[in-house]
Amino acid sequence: MFIIFGTRGLKHTVKEGDTLYNSCPNCQQGNLVSKLYRRWFTLFFIPVIPLDVIDRFYECDKCSGAYNENVKSVLQHSKEDMEKEQQEAQRVYAIALIATMTHMSIIDGEFAPEEEREIMDNMAKFPQFETVLNETFTKVKNYGNKDNQVFSLLNDARNKLSSESLINLLAQAAVVLLADGKIEKEEENLMKEYLIACGLPKDMYYTLIEKLRARPLTEFGKEQMN
Numbered sequence: 537m538f539i540i541f542g543t544r545g546l547k548h549t550v551k552e553g554d555t556l557y558n559s560c561p562n563c564q565q566g567n568l569v570s571k572l573y574r575r576w577f578t579l580f581f582i583p584v585i586p587l588d589v590i591d592r593f594y595e596c597d598k599c600s601g602a603y604n605e606n607v608k609s610v611l612q613h614s615k616e617d618m619e620k621e622q623q624e625a626q627r628v629y630a631i632a633l634i635a636t637m638t639h640m641s642i643i644d645g646e647f648a649p650e651e652e653r654e655i656m657d658n659m660a661k662f663p664q665f666e667t668v669l670n671e672t673f674t675k676v677k678n679y680g681n682k683d684n685q686v687f688s689l690l691n692d693a694r695n696k697l698s699s700e701s702l703i704n705l706l707a708q709a710a711v712v713l714l715a716d717g718k719i720e721k722e723e724e725n726l727m728k729e730y731l732i733a734c735g736l737p738k739d740m741y742y743t744l745i746e747k748l749r750a751r752p753l754t755e756f757g758k759e760q761m762n
């Protein structure tokens with residue numbers, strides 16, 4: 537008989553965690569609830585033994601905005617500073633998203649028109665960052681991950697964004713991989729490399745795939761940024 541075992545990351549609400557009431561920077565109304573991703577040892581795909589904590593973050597109970605633990609100190613700042621932080625997080629998110637999507641599109645050696653359209657649609661969601669997104673697109677389209685440029689951007693994003701946002705980002709980018717309907721083994725490996733570049737364990741791949749499958753693709757653009 538086969539014994540199938542592995543590891544995967546699961547999201548939990550922290551029971552004793554502090555809740556930051558009515559303080560979501562995105563919707564201004566929701567409560568930020570303390571959450572974490574924990575790695576579990578699985579047997580036949582069922583989580584049986586809890587392992588290490590991958591990341592702690594806050595999630596809004598109203599708009600699902602996810603924030604890294606820094607949000608707590610950011611909330612003490614003036615409204616202006618908070619908006620600046622929020623803006624910066626969006627910028628980092630948008631750049632990493634376009635870089636990853638473009639890299640995924642060229643990885644098989646051909647750049648399909650549907651892939652380009654998908655990237656342009658995503659760029660259009662961030663008109664305030666048009667110039668830098670165009671530069672990122674051109675650089676990655678021409679040079680791929682040369683000098684680790686794509687992985688470095690993901691690594692930068694790690695400092696600003698929660699694990700939840702990073703996984704949302706990769707799931708949103710992976711839409712270009714699904715253009716042909718299924719995920720090839722090489723594409724799976726690539727996504728695991730992206731996770732590692734984000735400072736996350738590759739076990740988070742399954743969480744990523746669940747996000748990708750759980751909702752209609754058009755909804756990804758509405759994902760909160762932080």
Ligand SMILES: [Zn+2]
Nearest residue numbers: 560563596599
């Ligand atoms: Zn919210």
